[in-house]
Amino acid sequence: MTARHEELAKAKHVVTVAESEAQTVRKTILTALREGSHFKLEAGAGAGKTSSLIEALQSILADRDRYLPRRDQRVACVTYTNVARDEIINRTDGSPSIFADTIHGFLWQLLSPFPKYLLRYVVDLDAMESRLEGRTSLDGYTVDYSTGYRKVDHDTLHVQLAHDDLPTLACKFFALPKFRALAADQFPIVFVDEYQDTPAGLVEAMLGTPGEATTISRPLCGFFGDHWQQIYDKVCGTIDDPRVKPIVRRRNRRSQRAVVDLLNAMRPELEQTTSPGAGAGSIAIYHTNDWVGTRLTHHRKGQIGWDAAHAARSWALEDARRRLWTTEMPDGLDRARAAAPSTKILMLTHETIAGELGYQRLHQAFRRNESYVKKEDHVMAFFLDVLEPALLHHRNKRYGAMFNVLGHRSLLTSPADKHAWAALLNELERIREDGTVGDVLDLCLSQQLYDGLGKVRERHRKFVSPVNSDSQAESDDKAKARAEEYEALRAVPYAQLLALHDHLGGGTPFATQHGVKARSSTGSSPSSVRGTLASRSPRCWRTSPGVTNCRGRSRKPSSGRGTSSTWPVRGPKSTWPFSSPRGSIPLRSTPSKNGWATPGSSLCGSMETL
Numbered sequence: 001m002t003a004r005h006e007e008l009a010k011a012k013h014v015v016t017v018a019e020s021e022a023q024t025v026r027k028t029i030l031t032a033l034r035e036g037s038h039f040k041l042e043a044g045a046g047a048g049k050t051s052s053l054i055e056a057l058q059s060i061l062a063d064r065d066r067y068l069p070r071r072d073q074r075v076a077c078v079t080y081t082n083v084a085r086d087e088i089i090n091r092t093d094g095s096p097s098i099f100a101d102t103i104h105g106f107l108w109q110l111l112s113p114f115p116k117y118l119l120r121y122v123v124d125l126d127a128m129e130s131r132l133e134g135r136t137s138l139d140g141y142t143v144d145y146s147t148g149y150r151k152v153d154h155d156t157l158h159v160q161l162a163h164d165d166l167p168t169l170a171c172k173f174f175a176l177p178k179f180r181a182l183a184a185d186q187f188p189i190v191f192v193d194e195y196q197d198t199p200a201g202l203v204e205a206m207l208g209t210p211g212e213a214t215t216i217s218r219p220l221c222g223f224f225g226d227h228w229q230q231i232y233d234k235v236c237g238t239i240d241d242p243r244v245k246p247i248v249r250r251r252n253r254r255s256q257r258a259v260v261d262l263l264n265a266m267r268p269e270l271e272q273t274t275s276p277g278a279g280a281g282s283i284a285i286y287h288t289n290d291w292v293g294t295r296l297t298h299h300r301k302g303q304i305g306w307d308a309a310h311a312a313r314s315w316a317l318e319d320a321r322r323r324l325w326t327t328e329m330p331d332g333l334d335r336a337r338a339a340a341p342s343t344k345i346l347m348l349t350h351e352t353i354a355g356e357l358g359y360q361r362l363h364q365a366f367r368r369n370e371s372y373v374k375k376e377d378h379v380m381a382f383f384l385d386v387l388e389p390a391l392l393h394h395r396n397k398r399y400g401a402m403f404n405v406l407g408h409r410s411l412l413t414s415p416a417d418k419h420a421w422a423a424l425l426n427e428l429e430r431i432r433e434d435g436t437v438g439d440v441l442d443l444c445l446s447q448q449l450y451d452g453l454g455k456v457r458e459r460h461r462k463f464v465s466p467v468n469s470d471s472q473a474e475s476d477d478k479a480k481a482r483a484e485e486y487e488a489l490r491a492v493p494y495a496q497l498l499a500l501h502d503h504l505g506g507g508t509p510f511a512t513q514h515g516v517k518a519r520s521s522t523g524s525s526p527s528s529v530r531g532t533l534a535s536r537s538p539r540c541w542r543t544s545p546g547v548t549n550c551r552g553r554s555r556k557p558s559s560g561r562g563t564s565s566t567w568p569v570r571g572p573k574s575t576w577p578f579s580s581p582r583g584s585i586p587l588r589s590t591p592s593k594n595g596w597a598t599p600g601s602s603l604c605g606s607m608e609t610l
Contacts, residue, residue, distance in 0.1 A: 021251050022048065022055065029056045032245050033067060033189065033220055038207060039245040040195070040223040044263060044272050046254030049224045050084070053077070053191055054091045056222070060189070061095055068188060074099045076187040076219070078106045080194050082374065088193075099187065103198070107166045108145050110183055111173060115143045121172050122159060128152065149482065167199035174205035180218040187219050195223035198236040207243060228267060256281025286316045306355055313356075317345070357503055359496035365488035367481060372500065378455040379441065379489065380497075386452070387428075387444070388501050394425050407452045420449055437497055438490030459486060 025041065029052070032039040043049045060067045060075055068075065077100040079085045088100040101109070111118055119138040122128055131152040132138075138152075143159040150162035161169075173179045183190075190206070192198060208218055227238035252260050252272040258281035260274045288304055296303045303309065347353045350373055354363035366372050375381040386405060393402035412418050424447050431439050444453060445460060462479075463486045 021249065022051065025052050025247060025249050026055050026059060028247050029222065030059055032247075033060075033222070036220060037245050038221045038223075038241075038243055039247055040225075040239050041247045041249060042226060042270065043224075043249035044226055044252065044267070044270055045229065046252040047249045047272065048251070048253060049226065049249065050087070050193065052249060053193055053222075053224045054088060057088070057092050057098060057191070061092065061097060064097060068097060073097075073186065073188055076106055076190045077101075078103050078190065078192045080197055084193055104145070104163060104166050107170045110186075111166065111169060112145070114173075117173075118143050118169060119159065121169050122161075122165075125165060125168060127162070127165065151479070167202050171201045171205040174202070174208075177208070177212070177218075180206075180208055184217045184219045189222065190219040191222045191224065193224050194229070195225040195239065196227045196230040196235065196237055197225075197232050200234050200236060203236050203239060204241075207241060210241075210243070226270075228270075251275060252278075258283050284320075286312075286319075288312055309352075310356065313345075353503065354500075357499050359492075359499045359503075361492045362489070362496040362500055365492055366485055371485070373504070377485075377489075378459055379437075379486070382444075382453065382456050383437075383440075383497055384501055384504065387440075388498075391425065391428060391432075395429075406450055424449060432494045432498070435494050436490060437492045437494050440494050441490065463487065 029039060029041070041049060041052055043052075057075060057077065074097050077085075077088050077098060079088065079100065079102055082102065085100050085102060088098070092098045092100075099106070099109070119141055122143065123132060123136060123138055127150060131150070133154065138159060141157045141159050143161065145161040145166060149160060150165065151160040152158075153160075174183075192203075195203070203221075203223070206219065206221055221244075223239055223244065230237055248270070250270075250272050251274075252263070253275050255263075255274070256279045257274050260272050260278070262283055264271050288308075291304050291308065293305055293308060296305065304312070345356075347356070350369045351363055354360050362372060363369075366377070368376075371377040372380045375384055386407075390402045390405045393399070393405060412421070424443075428440065428443060431443060441456070441460070444450075445457060463483050
């Protein structure tokens with residue numbers, strides 16, 4: 001047998017082993033559904049939770065009549081990010097039998113048909129007490145959930161729900177057997193991705209009261225996740241309910257053996273196995289425990305100074321490339337530099353990414369990261385989803401696509417129209433180079449050619465005349481805070497918004513926990529993704545192929561040889577002290593006991609103890 005044939009046979013064996021476990025898990029899930037049983041798929045990072053969820057959805061669609069008896073019924077698939085939602089929609093070909101949305105979108109879908117009952121529960125919310133002005137009833141009011149901010153307007157008799165209100169209200173509704181039956185009539189099956197971050201109390205409410213008569217209809221719930229990867233506070237965490245059938249997926253398809261050994265040492269109760277084609281790998285750690293400067297306080301929880309952290313991260317990445325990934329390629333190029341484009345840098349906070357990429361003031365303008373990262377703020381949504389894509393189409397002379405993005409369907413009817421649009425777009429291109437967000441916004445609000453700025457105009461109107469437009473907003477602390485956000489946002493250089501736009505579009509190597517998960521066409525063998533540098537100002541983890549922090553996700557490992565390693569890692573230490581405004585940082589790196597890692601190995605690093 002030739003070397004090529006041996007390589008193909010080995011690859012086929014790797015795929016066969018991975019597919020065998022996947023098929024077993026899929027059959028177990030489908031059996032639980034046919035038996036009318038809730039289930040929980042527990043799997044560590046890299047074991048294929050999302051793949052199992054999508055494979056189960058595809059199996060349900062292939063035998064739809066068995067699982068969804070009526071044509072108007074759907075499977076609800078609840079996610080916690082728009083990225084995950086879009087991936088599920090794409091991999092199920094946008095099937096109308098799948099309702100994929102975020103947790104808030106799903107809950108509002110169920111609650112919105114019952115405004116009368118919603119308002120009865122709203123008056124009991126503690127967060128609403130100060131806004132009710134002594135009222136004990138909201139009969140005759142309307143209720144909505146759109147902006148995510150809490151508000152009660154007694155002049156227009158309208159209630160606006162906040163993000164946090166929906167889970168609380170849903171728990172009250174799900175406690176009613178009749179509501180659970182109505183939910184099951186619409187969604188006989190509900191899958192929850194990353195279940196560990198479900199708001200506290202919601203899982204228990206969805207499952208109903210223990211010992212309740214089985215004749216009462218309720219949705220069959222499938223929970224996919226890993227309670228060790230819990231990100232938020234006041235959430236579900238683990239699920240320990242005898243009515244929920246446990247299913248485990250153990251094969252780590254993403255990491256080298258050294259990384260899996262580390263994970264198993266940290267978490268022996270959920271032992272993982274490696275893919276047959278995984279390399280040996282190695283682990284090294286970087287830290288700044290001996291830094292003598294003044295650490296930050298309050299919510300920054302002892303982080304080292306920004307300048308020092310930035311310098312430490314930069315040096316650690318270069319040191320890893322130089323010593324841990326260096327192998328001379330046949331053409332004389334350094335393999336580390338060749339690998340640089342596929343290196344991902346995992347930052348555990350958006351604040352760290354903002355500082356690294358130069359949009360600190362934009363980050364500081366908002367109280368909540370979601371306002372600008374998830375574009376929940378209408379102004380940010382307009383800039384990132386409308387204006388910037390439209391200007392890109394204009395630069396590429398794709399005028400039809402530009403008008404589609406703008407929602408401007410009318411044709412240019414005269415040369416004057418064309419000249420007016422050209423003048424506006426050229427002026428926007430000029431201002432965005434050296435102006436502020438306010439400069440660009442004012443030009444957009446003053447032009448007469450495009451009228452798709454309704455929510456942005458309303459936001460601006462409330463800012464410039466809060467007393468006349470909304471008397472309650474003036475006395476509302478959150479409304480004042482939103483006005484302060486808007487004022488701060490207007491003062492931000494527009495170049496910082498462009499840096500954010502580049503980052504969100506994948507134009508930088510930086511990503512947060514939810515954005516680092518690798519995708520491959522097969523989802524089996526290790527991919528060619530180079531590695532990940534995981535970083536947070538107080539806890540900066542440096543990871544190369546396949547390493548996973550115990551709270552997040554990692555990239556899949558690259559193939560290739562590697563040196564073995566045990567945990568804890570031991571070996572000679574090298575120290576590189578450098579100066580910063582806050583003191584000297586001895587940055588230590590600990591190699592594997594058998595020597596420095598090779599390009600195909602994995603490297604886990606931390607600039608702080610965990």
